[in-house]
């Protein structure tokens with residue numbers, strides 16, 4: 001058996017093409033979606049993610065402002081910048097690239113973003129709305145994962161989904177979204193005992209740990225759908241996921257690669273949220 005490879009990059013480019021068309025139509029109605037991306041410090045991975053976001057905005061026709069500031073910026077300055085964007089009518093989405101320098105509180109920064117412009121879906125208001133199934137901006141990576149599974153044609157309802165990882169940005173929200181799609185969900189983490197005995201029960205296995213190639217064929221049930229969220233460098237400096245691709249592809253029925261798997265979907269869902277934010281802002285302005 002060799003798994004069908006779910007190429008996220010291809011799914012993402014289909015969604016981006018549709019978004020580009022939608023943005024074209026919105027512009028004819030005078031609605032210009034705009035995204036502000038704030039990048040603090042010189043983390044190379046963050047710089048590369050931000051470049052990807054800028055490029056996607058350009059491709060789709062979304063107006064973007066990227067603010068790159070030195071790690072010496074004070075928390076007060078950063079909060080002031082966010083407040084300006086909260087008030088800026090040309091900007092519909094605000095994203096602060098994480099991680100932040102140690103002297104800045106991530107919580108304070110996320111809390112400062114207006115929930116209406118929180119296109120990353122990280123503010124407590126958005127997270128709460130997601131939890132109770134209200135209309136909200138879904139966090140981009142978890143949303144991208146659900147889209148990938150759905151577009152692969154594999155059902156989620158009634159399946160046993162196992163998520164490895166419980167971070168606020170990936171593990172917890174993807175578990176919640178799988179639950180909303182009527183999967184039976186198990187969440188595993190660093191304190192989980194006998195991980196393989198749990199992951200082998202998974203019809204759908206989502207791996208978001210951040211450890212190069214830690215999940216091998218021995219962790220995977222024959223025929224499982226495996227989504228690899230991890231982005232790591234192995235000892236040879238090659239970009240790899242959390243899943244050992246070559247061995248797991250012989251066991252799984254569907255598998256995402258790294259790169260070109262979940263990553264492009266994350267950025268695409270950010271674009272979708274920004275377009276949705278612009279549409280909502282236009283509706284609100286019309287109702288006034």
Ligand code: NDP
Nearest residue numbers: 141165166167170189190208209210229230231262263266
């Ligand atoms: P975090 O470091 O925040 O969380 C990792 C999780 O993995 C934690 O819940 C931790 O458990 C768990 N864990 C660590 N070691 C083990 C282990 N040996 N067995 C089981 N669970 C373990 O990472 P993120 O969620 O932010 O990211 C995960 C990966 O996904 C990273 O490689 C990151 O780069 C990538 N990523 C990719 C994105 C994309 O767009 N492709 C977007 C976001 C992230 P505990 O809570 O107990 O510590």
